[in-house]
Amino acid sequence: MLELIDVTQVYRGGRHAVGGVSLRLGPGMLGLLGPNGAGKSSLMRIVATVTRPTGGGLRYRGADAVAEPEPLRRELGYLPQDFGVYPNLTAREFLAYLAAAKGLSGRSARARIDELLHLVNLTEAVRRPLGAYSGGMLRRVGIAQALLADPKVIVVDEPTAGLDPEERVRFRNLLSELAVDRAVLLSTHIVSDVESVAADIAVLAGGRLLRRGTPEELCREAAGRVWELTVASAQLPDVQGRFAISRMVRGTDGVRLRLLADHPPAPGAVAVAPDLEDAYLALVHQSRSQSRSQSRSQGAEVAR
Numbered sequence: 504m505l506e507l508i509d510v511t512q513v514y515r516g517g518r519h520a521v522g523g524v525s526l527r528l529g530p531g532m533l534g535l536l537g538p539n540g541a542g543k544s545s546l547m548r549i550v551a552t553v554t555r556p557t558g559g560g561l562r563y564r565g566a567d568a569v570a571e572p573e574p575l576r577r578e579l580g581y582l583p584q585d586f587g588v589y590p591n592l593t594a595r596e597f598l599a600y601l602a603a604a605k606g607l608s609g610r611s612a613r614a615r616i617d618e619l620l621h622l623v624n625l626t627e628a629v630r631r632p633l634g635a636y637s638g639g640m641l642r643r644v645g646i647a648q649a650l651l652a653d654p655k656v657i658v659v660d661e662p663t664a665g666l667d668p669e670e671r672v673r674f675r676n677l678l679s680e681l682a683v684d685r686a687v688l689l690s691t692h693i694v695s696d697v698e699s700v701a702a703d704i705a706v707l708a709g710g711r712l713l714r715r716g717t718p719e720e721l722c723r724e725a726a727g728r729v730w731e732l733t734v735a736s737a738q739l740p741d742v743q744g745r746f747a748i749s750r751m752v753r754g755t756d757g758v759r760l761r762l763l764a765d766h767p768p769a770p771g772a773v774a775v776a777p778d779l780e781d782a783y784l785a786l787v788h789q790s791r792s793q794s795r796s797q798s799r800s801q802g803a804e805v806a807r
């Protein structure tokens with residue numbers, strides 16, 4: 504349905520935000536997981552046809568969506584990370600304005616807006632101006648606007664930022680219902696946002712696609728490298744310097760740690776089954792170490 508082919512984004516000043524990413528999307532949800540600065544938003548803007556990639560291609564239903572973005576735009580719902588509103592308009596007015604811009608108006612647009620306001624749980628706040636909404640409420644308006652034209656492709660960039668836990672769950676469930684017959688691309692740096700809804704996860708770091716797979720496949724890769732142990736508080740700085748730590752709980756008997764190591768990190772450490780958080784951390788950590796050693800060897804090359 505949608506295909507990214509070796510997509511590259513280099514910003515003015517030479518910043519390589521996306522370096523050769525290829526991905527195919529069909530109906531279903533793809534969770535794009537990556538740390539801050541990984542290039543997720545840059546990639547989402549390219550898929551949403553807001554930015555033209557500096558290299559590579561984007562195809563939608565077999566046609567070039569960089570040269571001819573309209574067919575994709577017509578079937579796309581996009582929630583950008585920095586979604587802005589007109590503060591003096593009410594939610595209904597704002598959605599009506601955006602609906603008109605998308606060529607929807609009249610009774611069917613009004614009915615769709617009411618349906619969406621109900622879906623995102625904003626029915627009671629519709630008379631208030633958006634300037635009086637909380638961050639979470641504004642996020643819900645953003646979600647509603649992305650769904651206005653009943654899109655076939657939904658691109659949502661860090662959609663749960665600012666939502667409380669209940670709203671987060673509600674929103675995740677909504678996206679997974681939508682993904683039954685639509686392509687949903689959801690980006691986040693929060694593992695729990697994708698692990699319960701996406702059977703298909705792509706991990707991005709440093710602008711590169713590190714892996715794509717099911718949560719089980721990603722977890723399998725970290726098997727044998729996740730350990731739990733308790734250390735005294737005084738030992739903590741040393742352990743932190745040597746290992747990637749995925750969890751830390753302070754107790755009366757010391758600090759209970761969960762960490763990544765290729766070999767038993769200390770006597771008494773117990774090997775545990777990796778979860779998605781561990782697998783994600785292992786991938787990102789490994790990619791950072793590789794780029795550090797690459798730049799060190801390039802530095803040595805230059806010095807020679």
Ligand SMILES: Nc1ncnc2c1ncn2[C@@H]1O[C@H](COP(=O)(O)OP(=O)(O)OP(=O)(O)O)[C@@H](O)[C@H]1O
Pocket residue numbers: 514515518519520537538539540541542543544545546584692
């Ligand atoms: N318009 C721009 N001009 C120059 N550099 C940019 C621009 N937008 C992003 N970058 C840089 O590109 C890299 C990737 O940024 P991007 O926002 O795509 O990552 P991200 O994974 O979405 O991160 P975050 O979760 O923090 O938003 C970062 O180093 C960022 O500083």
